[in-house]
Amino acid sequence: MKTGWKVLIGIIIVIVLLAIPTVGSYNNLITQEQNVNTTKSNIDTQLQRRMDLIPNLVNTVQGYATQEKEIFTDIANSRSKLAGATDVNEQAAADSELSNALSRLLVIVERYPDLKSNQNFQDLSIQLEGTENRIAIARQDYNTAVASYNNQKRRFPTNIVASLFNFPDYPLYTATAGANEAPIVDFSG
Template structure:
């Protein structure tokens, strides 16, 4: 009887030694996954804020720059693409396209001194600049969380847990290659 009890206790201890690290690793992945999702939601939140500002900005510019229809339409089209994008890569590409279109829209404001002096335009530009900064911070936070998650999924023994429970590596939010060639934007209007 005593040998049977010792065998049972030994099996329980061995199971605990094996199960506790797996449970701990699994819970770590759940936490890391939630952190990535939360960070991505912040990117979406800030992109939505920018999408909400754009119609007001476009309408303000329309009032002054009626013959700049092509540029205004490119902003509206890019805005629609970003609103419909799904994956981080699709969002990054659509975001880059929208940034380029906005840059062109803001560049034409240089041709309209009355527009640049408009209080509503200036307020929208300030809000847009603040939103761009928030987007940059949100992207950095997201990519930091993705980096942490992916390291955990690649390193031993986390890679075993990741495979066991289908924790796939996450996708970084990368700027589109064309974003490197975006024209400069002069928010202050001092670029002369």
């Protein structure tokens, strides 16, 4: 065999040996990125479910608590902010604001014993509670997917492939400042 052919075959073997891990890393990043996008979409689905339930809950409570107008305005404003959120950080802030408003609404409900015995209210409360749990699980799933993706993206040799193909970092879904504090509900003034 001529020397030229040997060199060409050697170069082809080296290229193939370099291409195999590159393709594997690229495909793994694509799979994990799709998982991040899917879990993010699952959060959006659960937030939409909650937003669909809230008007029914508010209408039911309004029938009993007509003098509590501020909380209904706060819920409507928070819902609008959540619907208009464009990224995970804005969504987390609006979600926290809406959760606080809903907590205040449930405190109002405590003041109306007849409302708590209303079957429509009970059904809506159960659905909303289930939705809140689904949202929490969806956030955890998203953060797990993001952590896995971001970790894989930073590992060698995948980090080379990630930088070559401009794979982005994804932020974790975090609570907003003060979300760990219970909302203050004051009906005195």
